[in-house]
Amino acid sequence: MKLVIGIVRPDKANDVLEALYRAEVRGFSMSRVQGHGGELDRVETYRGMRVKMGLSEKVRFEIAVSDEFVQPTIDALCSGGQTDEVGDGKIFVVPLERVVRIRTGEKDDLAVTPVSA
């Protein structure tokens, strides 16, 4: 089991969702985060005051998957999130020690497999 963390552009979040759905990855969480990678700073102006926006908005997907789903999940994040310009984001894959489904107490692989219906 792995936890796949994907940080993508907010405007590509819908494309990623669509790609995940096609890859049959159905269980995940998503949050809005701010961060900085190598991208150029965006300059905005408020009442004549020029401001460099050091942090850019990103969307962070957290997806716990069994081993055979790791590659499809990564592929989905890449295909949905890519624009070929700096700032597309990163994917981190980290090992998972334990997973427990709260409702039933199911563990590990059973717990990361979403119930259908």
Add this chain to the structure above:
Amino acid sequence: MTSLMSAAATAVDTGDTAWMLVATALVMFMTIGLGIFYAGLVRAKNSLNTFMMCIAALAVATIMWALVGYSLAFDGDAKILGGLGHAFLSGVGFEPRDGTTIPHLVFFAFQGTFCIITTALVSGAVVERMRFGPFLIFAALWSVLVYAVLAHWAFGGGWLAQQGTLDFAGGVPVEMGSGFAALAAALVVGARKDYGRQALLPHNAVYCLLGAGMLWFGWFGFNGGSGFNTGNASVLAFTNTLLTPACTLLTWFIIDLLRNRQITAIGAATAIIVGCVGITPAGGFVSPIWAMVLGVIVALPCYFVVAWRPRTRVDETLDVLAAHGVAGLTGIVFIGFFAQKGWNGVADGLFYGDAGQLGSQLVAALAAPVYAFGMTYVLLRVLGALMPLRGTDKEEAIGMDIIHHGEEAYVTGEGAILVISEPSHDERKPVKQPA
């Protein structure tokens, strides 16, 4: 409208003028209400740009109105177009405007606020994708080529008014003008890139209710001021502006319940506007009870178009056609059936024995949409040939606020760094302190 005024009036009446000064400010406030309403209906990343399109109308439509628009609409009673006698505000002063008891300047300003909000209304068809620069040019030209012409036909003594069309406060130029122009604008500019593929949802329903409420408030000046005095017709229109939207609201609630088992807030905001639009042309011509009936009737076609339009490929984004075009048309035709001489002192509708009035109303209900649609279509096609009307897909994905204004509506400011690049910022000159 002209027929309501006594031709003998020559002196300025202080009471009438006081009310018209207030009414003018009320209608100006409607454009701000519309901006909030529209901003709530779009996604957060486009909300500033959407509001700014309404603010832009306050700039360009006002200026064009002062330069030529007012003159083309209200100078003389030629059939198609007014003259240039009042261009650059020449001859617009303190003396009463012909046929009214208010100073010409107040009459000009009051009519100007109508031109502003109508121009702002059309933006609802092209938000979230049209570039801001081309929109400014479009708004400036539209306010003259479409609004001023239709205003002349219905208000300025043009051919619609001559053949007897009754339009109290702007069913022809404001409502049908903006509604059918919006349809043309949506067709020329094209759908948003994700339209029909993703759910593009309103980002703040509270803004929608707030904006709709501000519009209803301002509409008392819009309808109540369209008699240019404090006489019976103005009083009737004022009160009808309270009654009709109330009935539209309740009708909308009931249709919502029947279709979805829930009464929606954005539905309510839409209903307020539909009701106000419906009573706009009819305000001073129908009895209060018929105004309430109109409130019920006008909800039906508008609800249908609001529900049906998103299933088509036409991305007329904020449903200006349904809420203004269709509702305005319903109000115009309603006059033909239920106008009552006992209340308006001018004309009866079919129901009270004059079938001819219905004919006059139907002519307007056909001519105004055709002209507004056709002229807007040609105008945007020509503009589109000269410059791109919309940005790239990537710009659309990032959002109009950052792309066109370099600002965001909901900026957090975390991690923002002050840029001190211009010399004017570097030179820290000592500021003179007050003694």
